Structures are given as C-alpha cells and as structure tokens.
Amino acid sequence: MKITRALLLSISILLLFFSGINQNLFSDWSGYNGGDNRNHFSDQKQINRENINSLKIAWTYASGGADTDRNNTQMQCNPIIINGVLYGVSAGSQAFALDAKTGKEIWKTNLKDETFNMTSRGISYWSDGRQSRIFFGFGAYLYALDAKTGVPVSTFGKQGKIYLVDGLKRPGADEYLALNTPVSIYKNTLIVGSRVAESATALLGDIRAFDALSGKLIWTFHTIPHPGEYGYETWEKENYKNLGGANNWMGMAVDAERGIIFAPTGSAAFDFYGGNRKGDNLFANCLIALNAETGKRIWHFQTVHHDIWDRDIPAPPNLFTIKKDGKAIDVVSVLSKQGFVFVFERESGKPVFPIQERTYPASLIPGEQASHTQPIPLLPEPFTHQSFTENDISYLAENKEEIRDTLRNSYTGQPFIPLGFKRTIFYPGTDGGAQWGGAAVDENAVMYIPAKQNPVYSSLRPVINNPGVSTGKSLYTQNCQTCHGENAEGNEDGTIPGLQKVSKRIKPERFYQILNKGRGRMPSFTSLSETEKSAILKYLNGENQVVKGASMQSVSEYVGTGYNRWYDSKGYPVSNPPWGTLTAINMNSGKHLWQVPLGEYPELTARGIPPTGTDNYGGPAVTSGDLIFIAATKDELFRAFDRNTGEMLWQVKLPAAGYASPSVYAVDGKQYVVIACGGGKLKTKSGDQYVAFALP
Numbered sequence: 001m002k003i004t005r006a007l008l009l010s011i012s013i014l015l016l017f018f019s020g021i022n023q024n025l026f027s028d029w030s031g032y033n034g035g036d037n038r039n040h041f042s043d044q045k046q047i048n049r050e051n052i053n054s055l056k057i058a059w060t061y062a063s064g065g066a067d068t069d070r071n072n073t074q075m076q077c078n079p080i081i082i083n084g085v086l087y088g089v090s091a092g093s094q095a096f097a098l099d100a101k102t103g104k105e106i107w108k109t110n111l112k113d114e115t116f117n118m119t120s121r122g123i124s125y126w127s128d129g130r131q132s133r134i135f136f137g138f139g140a141y142l143y144a145l146d147a148k149t150g151v152p153v154s155t156f157g158k159q160g161k162i163y164l165v166d167g168l169k170r171p172g173a174d175e176y177l178a179l180n181t182p183v184s185i186y187k188n189t190l191i192v193g194s195r196v197a198e199s200a201t202a203l204l205g206d207i208r209a210f211d212a213l214s215g216k217l218i219w220t221f222h223t224i225p226h227p228g229e230y231g232y233e234t235w236e237k238e239n240y241k242n243l244g245g246a247n248n249w250m251g252m253a254v255d256a257e258r259g260i261i262f263a264p265t266g267s268a269a270f271d272f273y274g275g276n277r278k279g280d281n282l283f284a285n286c287l288i289a290l291n292a293e294t295g296k297r298i299w300h301f302q303t304v305h306h307d308i309w310d311r312d313i314p315a316p317p318n319l320f321t322i323k324k325d326g327k328a329i330d331v332v333s334v335l336s337k338q339g340f341v342f343v344f345e346r347e348s349g350k351p352v353f354p355i356q357e358r359t360y361p362a363s364l365i366p367g368e369q370a371s372h373t374q375p376i377p378l379l380p381e382p383f384t385h386q387s388f389t390e391n392d393i394s395y396l397a398e399n400k401e402e403i404r405d406t407l408r409n410s411y412t413g414q415p416f417i418p419l420g421f422k423r424t425i426f427y428p429g430t431d432g433g434a435q436w437g438g439a440a441v442d443e444n445a446v447m448y449i450p451a452k453q454n455p456v457y458s459s460l461r462p463v464i465n466n467p468g469v470s471t472g473k474s475l476y477t478q479n480c481q482t483c484h485g486e487n488a489e490g491n492e493d494g495t496i497p498g499l500q501k502v503s504k505r506i507k508p509e510r511f512y513q514i515l516n517k518g519r520g521r522m523p524s525f526t527s528l529s530e531t532e533k534s535a536i537l538k539y540l541n542g543e544n545q546v547v548k549g550a551s552m553q554s555v556s557e558y559v560g561t562g563y564n565r566w567y568d569s570k571g572y573p574v575s576n577p578p579w580g581t582l583t584a585i586n587m588n589s590g591k592h593l594w595q596v597p598l599g600e601y602p603e604l605t606a607r608g609i610p611p612t613g614t615d616n617y618g619g620p621a622v623t624s625g626d627l628i629f630i631a632a633t634k635d636e637l638f639r640a641f642d643r644n645t646g647e648m649l650w651q652v653k654l655p656a657a658g659y660a661s662p663s664v665y666a667v668d669g670k671q672y673v674v675i676a677c678g679g680g681k682l683k684t685k686s687g688d689q690y691v692a693f694a695l696p
C-alpha cells in the first residue's frame with residue numbers, strides 16, 4: 001500500500017515535470033474556440049503588453065478559392081493546432097493541414113460534391129492513439145479525413161462521408177442543410193447539429209450522435225418532441241411532422257468529465273410568425289444538457305418562449321468555474337442576441353443569478369399568441385441596450401427628423417415586441433448583440449464579449465392564399481421576400497442582393513441552379529416546381545404570370561419583409577454609437593469591469609469623432625499574457641487589448657477583414673496567434689489568407 005502510494009506520487013511528479021516542459025515548447029488550440037469548453041483561452045504569455053508592439057507577421061498562407069470579383073466568399077474558420085500542425089478551411093471551402101511554424105501546406109482536400117452553403121467555422125480532431133481523424137463539414141456532408149494525409153477514411157459512412165440530410169427529412173421540407181460549425185466529440189462519439197433553412201420549408205433540427213469509427217447513428221434527440229416525449233404539449237399536435245428548425249447551428253460545449261453535452265438551439269421555422277405553432281415550443285431557443293452516451297435530456301432552460309424574433313442562442317456555451325460565497329461552482333453559460341448572459345450550475349441547471357419572468361405585449365396579428373412573459377437575467381449586467389427610443393437616435397445622423405418620424409410610426413421601445421404590419425424595431429438587431437464568434441473566458445473567470453448594436457426592422461405581410469392558383473408575385477412573396485425584400489430591392493448592407501430585372505445579370509440556367517442548390521446564406525428551393533420557379537423568374541423580370549394547380553401550399557399565413565439593418569442618410573446605423581463593443585464581465589459577481597468600442601470608421605475618426613465601434617462577426621482570444629486578440633470588425637483591422645483595462649495596445653491592417661476567431665498556440669517554444677482573413681461580409685472585400693503573428 002505504502003509502496004504504491006510512493007510510486008504513484010513520484011510518477012505524478014515526473015508527469016507534471018514533463019507536461020511543464022511540453023507546455024512551454026508546444027501549446028495546442030485543441031478544438032473549436034480553443035477546445036471543449038469553448039473559452040477561446042490560452043495560457044501562453046510570451047507575447048504580452050510589454051512586447052506587443054514588436055509583433056510581426058510570421059507567415060501567411062493563401063488558402064485558395066476566394067471569389068474576389070464578386071466578393072462573396074468568406075472564411076469564418078477558427079483553425080485548430082495539434083502538435084505543431086494547423087488544420088483549417090480555405091476560402092474555397094476545402095480542408096487543409098499546414099506546418100504551424102512555417103505555414104507550409106501539408107495537404108488540402110479537393111472535394112467536389114454538389115452541395116449547399118459550404119462556409120465553415122472549423123473542423124474537429126479525434127484520435128484513439130493509433131489513428132487520428134479530421135471531421136469536416138462540407139455543405140451537407142460530414143467527412144472523416146485521415147489527419148496525416150487528408151484522404152477520406154473509406155470505412156466511415158459511405159466512402160468516408162455521411163449525407164446529413166438523411167434522417168432529417170419531412171414532407172414539404174427543402175433539402176437545405178449545412179454543417180458549418182464543427183462537430184463536438186465525446187470519446188468515440190461525434191455529436192452533430194446543423195444549419196437548416198429559416199423558412200417554413202426547413203428540415204428537422206434534431207441533434208444526433210454518430211460513431212467516430214464507423215459513422216453509424218448512435219442516438220437522436222428530437223428538438224421538436226414526438227407524442228409521449230417531454231415537451232410535446234408545448235406545440236400544436238402535428239408540429240413534429242410539419243415544422244422544422246429548432247436546430248443547433250451554433251455549436252456545443254462538452255464536459256467530458258461529467259459526460260454532458262451542452263447544446264443550444266435556435267428558433268423554430270418560420271422565424272417571425274408562430275400562429276401555426278402555439279405554445280412555448282420546447283426545445284427551440286433552449287440550452288439543453290444531454291447525456292453524451294444516450295442523448296437523454298438531463299435539464300434544459302428556454303431563453304425565449306415561443307420565439308417570433310429569430311432570437312436564436314447565437315454562440316456555443318462557455319464552461320468555466322466561478323467563486324460564489326466562498327464556494328467554487330462549475331458553470332455553463334450562454335449569450336443572447338439581446339445582450340444577456342444566462343449562467344447555470346452545470347449538473348442541476350439551477351440559475352446562478354436570479355432570472356425573472358417579465359411581462360411583454362401581446363401580438364396584434366390574428367392567430368398569433370406571443371408568450372405573456374420572457375426570462376430576463378438580473379445578473380450578469382447586460383452587455384448591450386435592449387430597446388430603441390427617440391433618445392437613442394444617433395447624434396451623428398444628418399436626417400434625425402426623418403428617423404424620428406419613422407420611429408413614431410413604428411413599434412419600438414421594448415425588447416420583445418411581436419411583429420406587426422407596421423415597421424417593428426429590433427435593437428440589438430437580428431444578428432445580435434452577441435453573434436456566432438461567442439465569448440472568451442480566462443482563468444480568473446472574466447468573460448470578454450464582442451457585440452454589436454445596430455437597429456434592424458421588419459414587419460409581416462399576409463400571404464394571399466388562393467388554393468390551387470398562385471402568381472409569380474405571390475410565390476415571390478411567400479418564398480423570397482423575407483430576405484430579398486418586398487420589392488426585390490435586396491438589403492442595405494449588400495449581403496442580400498437585389499433581384500429586380502435579375503436576367504440582366506444572370507442567365508436563367510444560373511438562376512435555376514441557385515434555386516436548386518442555394519448559395520451562401522440563401523437556402524435551396526427544391527420544393528418549388530419548374531413552373532413555379534419560372535413564374536418567379538418572370539415576375540422578377542416584370543411579368544406577373546398566373547400558375548394553375550400550384551403544388552406549393554402556403555405553410556404560413558404571413559411572411560416577413562426581411563432582416564433590414566436601419567441606416568441613416570450617410571449609411572451609418574441610426575442608433576447612437578458605439579455600434580460595436582467589447583465588454584469584460586467579472587463572472588463571480590456578474591458586474592462589468594470595462595466596456596470599450598470595437599472598431600472604427602476611418603473617415604469619422606479623421607473628423608475627430610471618438611471611435612464608434614463597427615458591426616462585427618467573429619470572436620476574441622484571451623491569453624495569460626494579459627492580452628485579448630480580436631479582429632471581427634468591418635475596418636479590416638486586427639487588434640490587441642489589455643485584458644485588465646480594455647486599453648487598445650496594438651492594431652494592424654489585415655489583407656481582408658477577419659470575420660473569424662483567432663487561435664493562439666506555441667511550437668518549439670515560440671508563441672503564435674493566427675487569424676483567417678476571408679472578408680466578404682458587410683460590403684468588405686473577400687480574401688483567402690491566413691495570417692500568423694509572432695515575436696521576431
């Protein structure tokens with residue numbers, strides 16, 4: 001007994017010693033957002049506030065595939081680094097491996113499947129000690145690649161891949177699905193969510209587990225419960241068959257020690273009208289704790305009841321430990337698009353800070369039943385405003401009067417206003433608040449959250465439902481208007497193109513191809529008949545044709561008029577700056593430590609206006625060197641902030657905007673920070689480069 005103890009002790013001392021050495025020479029970024037806890041944290045401190053200004057480009061890698069003519073490719077990938085090898089995804093959506101010290105390519109895939117939106121936020125690494133694999137979402141396919149060669153592992157699924165649409169189909173649904181956030185891994189189990197359409201034709205949003213070796217399905221969790229399952233009574237009877245969405249597109253966190261998967265979900269489709277799904281709608285907009293082995297629900301918390309605002313939980317959860325009343329508590333938290341952080345004890349799901357159910361207005365739309373109450377956390381302190389009033393009109397706007405008049409004629413001034421026929425204001429906008437980049441958490445339980453504050457407006461329109469007969473216009477209204485706008489004008493920041501007289505720009509074959517396969521954020525429309533598609537094309541070119549015997553039945557009685565960012569006459573958000581922020585919150589107390597603007601408009605700064613912050617996509621990385629690295633802004637800069645004060649210490653121009661999260665790692669004793677520069681959103685140019693920085 002005594003001997004074994006002594007032996008164990010000396011072994012653990014040796015292990016500690018070696019892991020100490022190892023840590024100095026090599027430091028991994030082991031998974032999406034830094035690893036299973038998704039905290040974007042590295043304990044590296046070689047780069048710190050004293051030497052940050054000597055940081056230089058260590059290498060760049062041109063990943064290939066950027067469409068710089070149309071500026072419509074992006075890279076949102078948070079690369080991972082395992083033992084000196086960096087794995088990422090190119091602008092052309094191919095997976096690759098690099099020597100993380102030099103940026104030299106080891107392999108790159110050349111996959112050619114016909115599939116949907118392939119913008120990827122990263123890949124996952126798995127090893128059982130004998131073999132190692134890369135799991136990679138290529139549109140609707142989940143691939144298993146040999147980590148050494150990038151060649152698909154033929155014994156996984158069908159010739160190395162699984163078609164994720166299989167098993168999620170339902171009558172009337174389109175086949176649009178994209179695995180854009182990397183899978184989570186527990187032992188030999190891959191836990192898989194997906195992005196599906198946000199329209200009434202969305203696929204099911206079930207969360208599934210597959211075997212990492214064979215690709216066989218292990219379990220399925222129904223996010224819209226079936227008869228007899230918990231939560232079934234929070235929907236209308238047939239909803240599990242006739243609705244989709246409530247999907248996990250934003251990623252999950254894994255508590256490997258406890259065997260718990262924490263999976264957030266988005267709203268049920270369609271986004272803005274729920275008259276056909278009366279009830280709270282569990283497990284849409286929930287944080288769900290699942291047993292990783294069985295897929296059984298342990299607990300859940302719904303952050304928005306009966307969501308009719310597209311208020312999906314926008315980012316993966318964070319797992320960390322806080323101190324409260326002298327006790328250490330392991331917690332899980334999720335961010336909201338409205339600027340809230342919800343914090344729970346990991347095993348019981350008990351809220352760490354009080355959460356209050358507050359009353360909000362009823363819907364004015366016939367058939368809609370908005371929830372009477374919504375949960376509001378009293379702590380942590382919110383990181384954005386929650387409502388837009390006349391006092392919030394931008395001091396910089398030159399057309400203040402006009403904005404005020406429009407505002408007086410809109411529904412505004414509350415966080416949860418059901419959409420009406422009039423303009424209804426979302427503030428923060430439908431993309432947040434927080435967005436998919438998520439939050440970083442450091443070893444002191446301080447959370448760092450990038451966010452944005454840009455008003456968005458939308459409204460509802462009734463669908464003219466004339467059984468058996470539709471027109472090009474009515475088909476457009478039902479299927480396309482919610483994104484491309486009431487008059488096919490597109491949206492104001494150029495992320496959704498206008499479609500008026502579309503044949504002047506693209507050939508009919510291309511038009512049909514885009515409708516059949518989708519593109520970027522646009523879903524596919526496989527459920528429309530050829531006649532219907534041709535009627536829409538004619539309508540866009542100015543001819544409104546009647547289609548008899550139309551197969552398409554309207555599944556919703558109302559459609560939205562789009563996700564329209566509201567800009568002033570000069571193209572800036574109509575709200576008072578800051579339009580983008582970085583906030584530090586002490587998660588032990590829930591109190592803010594600091595908040596600073598994130599990003600700037602060079603032309604405003606030149607006029608002597610203090611930094612306004614900008615719209616942003618992507619997350620931060622925090623290090624024990626007291627630094628926060630973040631790109632994300634539309635000004636195409638990469639910055640470092642002092643994590644203790646929020647002071648901006650360093651900034652550098654990137655070859656294209658870094659709408660992604662940086663990764664921090666070390667190879668052979670040298671620390672690097674790397675960011676994907678894909679641009680292609682918010683009217684900024686596309687690019688294909690990964691840029692790594694290190695001290696000279």
Ligand code: HEC
Pocket residue numbers: 072198199476479480481482483484495496497499502505506511514515519520521522523525536
């Ligand atoms: C969920 C939002 C959404 C819906 C619904 C939607 N689109 Fe799109 N659409 C987009 C986005 C975003 C793009 C830009 C995609 C890209 O290039 O990355 C786009 C691009 C297009 C393009 C290419 C235009 C060009 O100039 O290259 C066509 C054509 C198009 N959409 C037609 C339609 C039609 C027709 C419908 C209805 C049947 C429709 N879309 C429904 C979001 C949507």
